[in-house]
Amino acid sequence: MTTLYLRELEIAQLAVQRAAQLTKRVFHETAKGTVSKDDASPVTIGDFGAQALIIAALRHNFPADAVVAEEEAAPLRADPALRDRIWELVRSTKLEDVGAEGLLGGGVRDVDAMLEVIDRGGSKGGRVGRVWAIDPIDGTKGFLRGGQYAVCLGLLVDGDVKVGVLGCPNLPVDDAAPLTADIGANQTDDEGRGVLFSAVVGQGATSRPLGPGALKEGKKIAMKAVTDMASASFCESVEAGHSNQSDSAQIAQKLGITKPSVRMDSQAKYGSIARGAGDIYLRLPTSKTYQEKIWDHAAGDLIVREAGGQVTDTTGARLDFGVGRTLANNKGVVAAPAAVHGQVIKAVREVLKL
Numbered sequence: 001m002t003t004l005y006l007r008e009l010e011i012a013q014l015a016v017q018r019a020a021q022l023t024k025r026v027f028h029e030t031a032k033g034t035v036s037k038d039d040a041s042p043v044t045i046g047d048f049g050a051q052a053l054i055i056a057a058l059r060h061n062f063p064a065d066a067v068v069a070e071e072e073a074a075p076l077r078a079d080p081a082l083r084d085r086i087w088e089l090v091r092s093t094k095l096e097d098v099g100a101e102g103l104l105g106g107g108v109r110d111v112d113a114m115l116e117v118i119d120r121g122g123s124k125g126g127r128v129g130r131v132w133a134i135d136p137i138d139g140t141k142g143f144l145r146g147g148q149y150a151v152c153l154g155l156l157v158d159g160d161v162k163v164g165v166l167g168c169p170n171l172p173v174d175d176a177a178p179l180t181a182d183i184g185a186n187q188t189d190d191e192g193r194g195v196l197f198s199a200v201v202g203q204g205a206t207s208r209p210l211g212p213g214a215l216k217e218g219k220k221i222a223m224k225a226v227t228d229m230a231s232a233s234f235c236e237s238v239e240a241g242h243s244n245q246s247d248s249a250q251i252a253q254k255l256g257i258t259k260p261s262v263r264m265d266s267q268a269k270y271g272s273i274a275r276g277a278g279d280i281y282l283r284l285p286t287s288k289t290y291q292e293k294i295w296d297h298a299a300g301d302l303i304v305r306e307a308g309g310q311v312t313d314t315t316g317a318r319l320d321f322g323v324g325r326t327l328a329n330n331k332g333v334v335a336a337p338a339a340v341h342g343q344v345i346k347a348v349r350e351v352l353k354l
Ligand SMILES: Nc1ncnc2c1ncn2[C@@H]1O[C@H](COP(=O)(O)O)[C@@H](O)[C@H]1OP(=O)(O)O
Pocket: 039, 041, 042, 138, 139, 140, 142, 236, 237, 238, 239, 241, 242, 243, 264, 265, 266, 267, 286, 287, 290, 296
């Protein structure tokens, strides 16, 4: 039993570690090569580069698997200068550990192969077979603002998350570090920062330092029991448009939560509650039409559940990763320690009139 998905886990961890080395280089550059996508959201050279490196590693190791990834290469085909900046990053980002780099297959051959590999993330997903879900930079707005972001990779088998890995370069390594109010702003990846969260179904969740050396054994993580709502707080998006804040205030009031929400970008929220630094992740729908993307939740969903939490949508239904690239069957997300999840859902349903 314990060897199940061991190889997938190792490759996923190393692939995320390598991709995060690339994003960290871009994080420290002032010109991040930002382009605006069709939906007006930003994407940077870091997003494209990290996606190329992760898919290259997956294709080397698991060539038959499908990949659902957020970005596509079209903007780079239209802009050779942008393409060349990304190629320079992809070409020169390697794991220090030669053996580990070899396990990943040693990167991407040339600039055309890079474009091709970025576009290998276009699978439709679905209920059948093995599908990797990749968000090369989750929280791009946070990445640009100097806040939190995450490199995210999850393996779905027949629609269920089996392996989840989150690289969070700007979170404290220390699982016990309290979530201060400024966690969402002015972050660094200096000494003491950078954590890699992982989970395999049925085998618990772990955290370990993100790098740059070879990866060490992880430490088991667990959610913090919420014994008194008065001392708990929600963990929510920084972006007002991603979680309805007036609904959240009413839900807090119903539950007796008085502390302000901790705001941070990206799936760093899932990692933070999974290791007991935060309490409850709340993501309340802001529009009737927005469908959450599978790459924004797959890894975090498993990591929280393996750390003793429950993850559902606002109605209390489990997230359904088997219906394509989006969570079309779900609205919003509520992740909380299993013991209080029902209580939170009750308050959410009352306020949202579900
Ligand atoms: N209206 C929306 N509601 C919820 N999430 C959204 C919405 N618009 C974009 N997102 C996604 O939320 C994620 C960031 O989450 P958070 O705010 O918790 O950091 C991004 O992946 C972003 O997608 P995108 O990549 O298109 O920007």
